[in-house]
Amino acid sequence: MKPVVLLGFWGSPFGQRCKIALAEKGVEYEYREENIWGNKSPLLLESNPVYKKIPVLIHDGKPVCESRIIIQYIDEVWPHRAPLLPADPYARAQARFWADFVDKKFHDCGTRLWQLNGDAQAAAKEELIENLELLEGELGDKKYFGGDAFGFVDIALVPFVSWFYTFENCAGFSIEETAPKVVAWGKRCMERESAAVLLDFWVSPFGQRCRIALAEKGVEYEYREENVVGHKSPLLLESNPVYKKVPVFIHDGKPLCESLIIVQYIDEVWPHRAPLLPADPYARAQARFWADFIDKKLKGEGHAAAKEEFIGILKLLEGELGDKKYFAGDAFGFVDIALVPFVSWFYTYETCAGFSVEEVAPKLVAWGKRCMERESVAKTLSDPHKVYEFVGALKKIYGGVVLLGFWVSPFGQRCRIALAEKGVEYEYREENVLWDKSPQLLESNPVYKKVPVFIHDGKPVCESLIIVQYIDEVWADCAPLLPADPYARAQARFWADFVDKKFLECGTKLWKLKGEGQAAAKEEFIGILKLLEGELGDKKYFGGDAFGFVDIALVPFVSWFYTYETCAGFSIEEAAPKLVAWGKRCMERESVAKTLSDPHKAYEILGVLKKRLGRDRAMADLETKGVVLLDFWVSPFGQRCRIALAEKGVEYEYREENLGDKSPLLLKSNPVHKKIPVLIHDGKPVCESLIIVQYIDEAWPDRAPLLPAEPYARAQARFWADFVDKKVFDSAKNLLMLKGEAQEAAKEEFIEILRLLEGELGDKKYFGGDAFGFVDIALVPLTTWFYSFETYAGFSVEEAVPSWWRGASGAWRGQVSPTPFTTPSKSMSMPRRYLDSEESLHLRIVVVEPNPRCRSHITAIL
Numbered sequence: 001m002k003p004v005v006l007l008g009f010w011g012s013p014f015g016q017r018c019k020i021a022l023a024e025k026g027v028e029y030e031y032r033e034e035n036i037w038g039n040k041s042p043l044l045l046e047s048n049p050v051y052k053k054i055p056v057l058i059h060d061g062k063p064v065c066e067s068r069i070i071i072q073y074i075d076e077v078w079p080h081r082a083p084l085l086p087a088d089p090y091a092r093a094q095a096r097f098w099a100d101f102v103d104k105k106f107h108d109c110g111t112r113l114w115q116l117n118g119d120a121q122a123a124a125k126e127e128l129i130e131n132l133e134l135l136e137g138e139l140g141d142k143k144y145f146g147g148d149a150f151g152f153v154d155i156a157l158v159p160f161v162s163w164f165y166t167f168e169n170c171a172g173f174s175i176e177e178t179a180p181k182v183v184a185w186g187k188r189c190m191e192r193e194s195a196a197v198l199l200d201f202w203v204s205p206f207g208q209r210c211r212i213a214l215a216e217k218g219v220e221y222e223y224r225e226e227n228v229v230g231h232k233s234p235l236l237l238e239s240n241p242v243y244k245k246v247p248v249f250i251h252d253g254k255p256l257c258e259s260l261i262i263v264q265y266i267d268e269v270w271p272h273r274a275p276l277l278p279a280d281p282y283a284r285a286q287a288r289f290w291a292d293f294i295d296k297k298l299k300g301e302g303h304a305a306a307k308e309e310f311i312g313i314l315k316l317l318e319g320e321l322g323d324k325k326y327f328a329g330d331a332f333g334f335v336d337i338a339l340v341p342f343v344s345w346f347y348t349y350e351t352c353a354g355f356s357v358e359e360v361a362p363k364l365v366a367w368g369k370r371c372m373e374r375e376s377v378a379k380t381l382s383d384p385h386k387v388y389e390f391v392g393a394l395k396k397i398y399g400g401v402v403l404l405g406f407w408v409s410p411f412g413q414r415c416r417i418a419l420a421e422k423g424v425e426y427e428y429r430e431e432n433v434l435w436d437k438s439p440q441l442l443e444s445n446p447v448y449k450k451v452p453v454f455i456h457d458g459k460p461v462c463e464s465l466i467i468v469q470y471i472d473e474v475w476a477d478c479a480p481l482l483p484a485d486p487y488a489r490a491q492a493r494f495w496a497d498f499v500d501k502k503f504l505e506c507g508t509k510l511w512k513l514k515g516e517g518q519a520a521a522k523e524e525f526i527g528i529l530k531l532l533e534g535e536l537g538d539k540k541y542f543g544g545d546a547f548g549f550v551d552i553a554l555v556p557f558v559s560w561f562y563t564y565e566t567c568a569g570f571s572i573e574e575a576a577p578k579l580v581a582w583g584k585r586c587m588e589r590e591s592v593a594k595t596l597s598d599p600h601k602a603y604e605i606l607g608v609l610k611k612r613l614g615r616d617r618a619m620a621d622l623e624t625k626g627v628v629l630l631d632f633w634v635s636p637f638g639q640r641c642r643i644a645l646a647e648k649g650v651e652y653e654y655r656e657e658n659l660g661d662k663s664p665l666l667l668k669s670n671p672v673h674k675k676i677p678v679l680i681h682d683g684k685p686v687c688e689s690l691i692i693v694q695y696i697d698e699a700w701p702d703r704a705p706l707l708p709a710e711p712y713a714r715a716q717a718r719f720w721a722d723f724v725d726k727k728v729f730d731s732a733k734n735l736l737m738l739k740g741e742a743q744e745a746a747k748e749e750f751i752e753i754l755r756l757l758e759g760e761l762g763d764k765k766y767f768g769g770d771a772f773g774f775v776d777i778a779l780v781p782l783t784t785w786f787y788s789f790e791t792y793a794g795f796s797v798e799e800a801v802p803s804w805w806r807g808a809s810g811a812w813r814g815q816v817s818p819t820p821f822t823t824p825s826k827s828m829s830m831p832r833r834y835l836d837s838e839e840s841l842h843l844r845i846v847v848v849e850p851n852p853r854c855r856s857h858i859t860a861i862l
Helices: 013-025 042-047 067-077 089-115 118-139 152-171 180-190 205-217 234-239 259-269 281-298 300-304 307-321 334-353 362-372 384-398 410-422 439-444 464-474 486-512 515-536 549-568 577-587 599-610 636-648 664-669 689-699 711-737 740-761 774-793 802-814 852-861
Strands: 004-008 030-033 056-059 062-065 196-200 222-225 248-251 254-257 401-405 427-430 453-456 459-462 627-631 653-656 678-681 684-687 821-823 846-848
Touching: 004 013, 004 042, 013 067, 013 152, 042 056, 056 067, 062 067, 067 089, 067 152, 089 118, 089 152, 089 222, 118 152, 118 180, 152 180, 196 205, 196 234, 205 259, 205 334, 234 248, 248 259, 254 259, 254 711, 259 281, 259 334, 259 711, 281 307, 281 334, 281 684, 281 689, 307 334, 307 362, 307 439, 334 362, 334 384, 401 410, 401 439, 410 464, 410 549, 439 453, 453 464, 459 464, 464 486, 464 549, 486 515, 486 549, 515 549, 515 577, 549 577, 549 599, 627 636, 627 664, 636 689, 636 774, 664 678, 678 689, 684 689, 689 711, 689 774, 711 740, 711 774, 740 774
Parallel strands: 004 030, 196 222, 401 427, 627 653
Antiparallel strands: 004 056, 056 062, 196 248, 248 254, 401 453, 453 459, 627 678, 678 684, 821 846
16 A cells, blocks of 8 residues: 555545545545445445545554545645645635635535435525535636635535536536636646634634633644534534534644643643643632632523622632732633623623623623733634624524423422423523522522522412412413313312321421320321312313312322331321322323422432531641642542542642531632532642532642643543533433433433543543543542442443443442442432532442452442
């Protein structure tokens, strides 16, 4: 085989592009014709396993795919012969734009001309004529698209000149009459015997971060606009198969995802130009912390966050900025890049919430103006009014229905059942009502500060029965929940109110009281059951044949029947058989079956409600020296830090935190999130587990490196660790919290996530190869959860992902044995309330030191 081989097909315009480029460069190569309609060669399938298409250029045994990528590769490998792309960055970007236009518009439309007939073909013809006119306008009076020099756009378009005759004959029109200059250009061409790419969306603050970083570094790149609201490009889906989102930065053909990871990669690949992260490990960790804070607080829900919460966030950021020019001091850097794109959104925030950012945080606004004086920022940020218009358009597309609830709450379940009956799509947000209520909940329900809260088009509705009636009135055309007759409606409201005032109150006494008090409550409760049974009578539902308001009010308490019976020692079926039969009929409805909690899980939650955790830590603990880790014994996030410290051989003081009564040291050390883990090194706190692990790696660089030295490998490690946080834990939570079809869907999603991880692991010993490292540390605490996942969701992790099973086993036996881990068999005993926070994701298991006594547990999971 020659050093350069081209796999192609004689009629392919994409293969012809490569031949023209090679001819322009005077490169000798071996051409191999592929049978693309029949039996493709093993070399093609091996060289392009993703698309299995031509053309493929093989250079020194390394395959390059996709015609425009190949042309750029040819131009870069042989740069001194007939340059194909212009030297000026803007001209180069324009050339890439028009070559991309040829692929996306011209080729696609031309194909439809010969594939379609009738009106569809006529529409395609009109579109092709419009595309030709656009190309003619770009060509103008120039000899070639780039001017006097034949180049990239010409190579992208000229193979389609051979198809002009086909287009004309299929659709019955003349291209020369439509675009005479393009035809003349084609005749001139017939007389003639990569790079960095950013996939982005114009208004995305996350993509703007990358553009600013690239501009600060002076890096030339090709920008490709993605249609993130509509049809995403194959390149985006291929480059970011995990999240399928912008931005994606492709460097030397290798894709990187997630904006903060990309910015760090840019800083590391071009280290000698305008450093973005400080050299000091602690300062670097702090920069990562605040950038991470911006992601967690300002993105996603941050755009719609309560005004008071948002003002608090601004004040925290202003406090961190202080009187400095930029967040890092005199140098524009990582935190500035993370935050400054949101300056374009200030107008939207102010207009939507009715306040002034400048009045709240004047130093932050002044900082934003300073940043806008930088060319990299000024040329990147969107017009604030355009951002506002875009948000308005999104609101029209997606609307807004949100329910704040708590998984076991019968009141929230009422709302979910009503929404399901009406077929209303909505966003469900789980609230940590036992420990840490969200600012959105506190603002939306300032009177009771309780779930459920139903938010419709930004307007909150509180109290479950009121919410159910609101749902019935807003979506009045389907499945009425309240009867039409005024008297029947009044009766329905009476019995629903009776459930709240009598049934709930008395049921609560059954598990709160003991002795004579409980006995009295039981008698009262049985009387209430009989009253309800009398109202039900022989009807199918309380309203007759139609499932309705009273049924929705009462049915969530069916999940609590087991609790009432167990606590008070009686049988509800014996006391009210018709009511039990009614409950079973209700459970046959999909809206009810998918919503109600497992009766045994409802009983388990009582253990939380009955206990109060307490511990007092002396204020003297605020004085720390050396290395201190504030943690909670079962937290997988804290376990990451412990593993990293053990790998580095760092001695430290471990301080156990009581998450029900957090210590002054924790609150002082992590005033932003108030969560564990926190690593305190020489009195300086570092927060967020993955940031801590990176800090540990950088503070003790000479011992057991955890992140690889090569920038691309380091970026990939950060990507997969971030994936664990964003996808694995969230999906795992659904396995434990959902049931029925929803749980089955969660199981399929979880298995798919495991397979993605298995694909990344491959046949390697660890994710980084032979060395235990960053991704392993991020993921390995999850291995103790396999037993819980299997038991709750009914599947085998080993069968689903055997390679990861072996990888987890190797990590446990070879690397993690000195570190406190968890016993999988006990993971079924604790309530689910901690599934939403990093500090205490899973209070469902018991930590032990691995030893021979727990080998059976280790065997069960590994």
